Amino acid sequence: MAQSERIVVDSWVDTRLAALTPDRTWEPSASAQLAEVNARRTADASRRRRWMVAAAAPVMLAVSLPGTRAAGARCLSACVAVTSRATQLWRADEPFAGRPSAPGSALGDLASDMLGTDAQGAPVRLSSFRGRVVIVNFWATWCPPCRTEIPRLNALRSRYAQDGLEVIGVSIDEDGWSAVTPFAAAQEIDYPLALANEDVTSAYGGVTALPTTFVIDRDGRIVQKIVGQLIDEKGDALQIGSVIGR
Amino acid sequence: MDADAIPILAAVDGDAEFDATFTAYYPRIARVVARVVGDPGRAEELAVETFLRWWRHRAVRGSDAPGWLYRTAVRLGLDELRRQQRRARYERLMAALQPVPATPQDVHEADDERRRVRFVLARLRRREAALLLLRADGLSYEEVAVAMKLNQASIGTLISRAQRAFRTEYSRRYGTV
Numbered sequence: 001m002a003q004s005e006r007i008v009v010d011s012w013v014d015t016r017l018a019a020l021t022p023d024r025t026w027e028p029s030a031s032a033q034l035a036e037v038n039a040r041r042t043a044d045a046s047r048r049r050r051w052m053v054a055a056a057a058p059v060m061l062a063v064s065l066p067g068t069r070a071a072g073a074r075c076l077s078a079c080v081a082v083t084s085r086a087t088q089l090w091r092a093d094e095p096f097a098g099r100p101s102a103p104g105s106a107l108g109d110l111a112s113d114m115l116g117t118d119a120q121g122a123p124v125r126l127s128s129f130r131g132r133v134v135i136v137n138f139w140a141t142w143c144p145p146c147r148t149e150i151p152r153l154n155a156l157r158s159r160y161a162q163d164g165l166e167v168i169g170v171s172i173d174e175d176g177w178s179a180v181t182p183f184a185a186a187q188e189i190d191y192p193l194a195l196a197n198e199d200v201t202s203a204y205g206g207v208t209a210l211p212t213t214f215v216i217d218r219d220g221r222i223v224q225k226i227v228g229q230l231i232d233e234k235g236d237a238l239q240i241g242s243v244i245g246r
Numbered sequence: 247m248d249a250d251a252i253p254i255l256a257a258v259d260g261d262a263e264f265d266a267t268f269t270a271y272y273p274r275i276a277r278v279v280a281r282v283v284g285d286p287g288r289a290e291e292l293a294v295e296t297f298l299r300w301w302r303h304r305a306v307r308g309s310d311a312p313g314w315l316y317r318t319a320v321r322l323g324l325d326e327l328r329r330q331q332r333r334a335r336y337e338r339l340m341a342a343l344q345p346v347p348a349t350p351q352d353v354h355e356a357d358d359e360r361r362r363v364r365f366v367l368a369r370l371r372r373r374e375a376a377l378l379l380l381r382a383d384g385l386s387y388e389e390v391a392v393a394m395k396l397n398q399a400s401i402g403t404l405i406s407r408a409q410r411a412f413r414t415e416y417s418r419r420y421g422t423v
Contacts, residue, residue, distance in 0.1 A: 012413065013378065013409040013412050013413060014382065016359070016362075016363050016366075016412070016416065017281075017363060017378055017379070017381075017382035018382065019359045019360050019363055020281040020282070020284075020360055020363055020364070020379075020382065021281065021382075022277050022280040022281065022286065022289075023286075026280070026286050027273065028272060028273045028276035028277060028280075028286075028289075028290055028293065029273070030268055030269045030270075030272035030273060031269070033268075033272060033290065033293075033294060034265065034268055034269065034272075036294070037268060037294055037297060037298065038261075038264075038265075040294075040298060041264070041298065041301055044298065044302070
């Protein structure tokens with residue numbers, strides 16, 4: 001049934017389209033047109049060649065003269081600068097757009113990469129956590145407020161692990177790992193630790209009070225700095241939800 | 247130096263290929279365009295234009311040429327048809343604003359089957375109209391598929407769909423058939 005219906009449609013449409021068949025007496029002649037077509041091809045090629053010469057001549061002239069070459073280079077660098085500026089304006093709604101890319105300790109600065117060494121002496125680098133939001137918590141075993149917020153940091157890490165949060169405890173203990181390791185075990189610290197030297201603390205603005213906590217966004221920029229406890233009488237200073245995108 | 251004196255870009259071999267292809271395909275290309283635009287003179291102009299475009303389009307040579315020529319010719323024809331119909335609509339609108347009595351020739355042409363078919367073709371999608379025109383020109387399903395750069399396995403379905411679209415549009419315009 002479907003087949004016969006298709007054939008009916010075919011023949012009906014074919015009949016309609018057959019009405020367009022040109023008159024049989026009309027025979028388009030290739031030989032009559034060929035000479036004219038070839039003349040148009042020749043003219044077309046000449047015109048194209050002239051355009052190429054016309055376009056290439058000023059370029060060659062400009063390149064061959066030192067003055068125009070220098071002006072061209074200046075123009076190019078100006079274009080690059082304008083494009084760069086336009087990109088910054090385009091990204092103006094992004095936090096810290098256009099800020100310098102050298103590491104610093106102010107909000108919006110790239111955070112210093114080096115966080116110290118681990119218990120085996122291997123360097124702990126922020127860049128190995130790139131793409132994650134990192135809470136860098138400067139602390140020491142002899143600092144009671146630091147000890148108070150260890151459970152909070154453990155809980156934060158556990159709660160936001162799926163969203164890409166990492167917590168790094170950076171100790172400034174002068175006694176080194178011999179003091180930190182047993183303390184960490186006793187306090188059940190879940191998150192990775194590093195032992196900082198003066199280079200690390202000075203790169204983070206010279207940590208002058210403990211605890212001091214930095215929140216680093218996924219691009220490695222400092223988005224929050226909290227000197228003192230994360231939770232005090234004023235409430236929770238940490239704004240991790242907005243940084244992590246929840 | 248006179249720019250006209252610069253030798254043309256095409257090589258001798260390219261010229262020979264152009265001449266051979268033109269001689270072999272020009273009549274068929276002109277006729278398939280004439281199906282669309284009606285006027286033989288205009289069809290020949292568009293056929294020549296098709297070959298000139300092919301010559302400028304250096305990537306298409308050898309066995310790819312016939313399909314490219316058919317495809318381009320039908321598209322140029324359909325574009326011309328749509329232009330004609332836009333112009334006709336505009337003229338009808340002007341005539342409505344400044345009415346003049348219809349001549350017997352007007353009445354005859356309005357009833358002309360060829361005009362109806364061309365009107366419907368111009369209303370179809372360009373690919374559907376092209377499929378119907380190439381098929382009506384006697385190309386096999388395989389040749390139509392090559393010309394339109396379509397999968398040979400689906401060409402039957404596409405032509406059938408184009409026919410249904412033609413019938414639907416024709417019926418909508420001119421009543422049940």
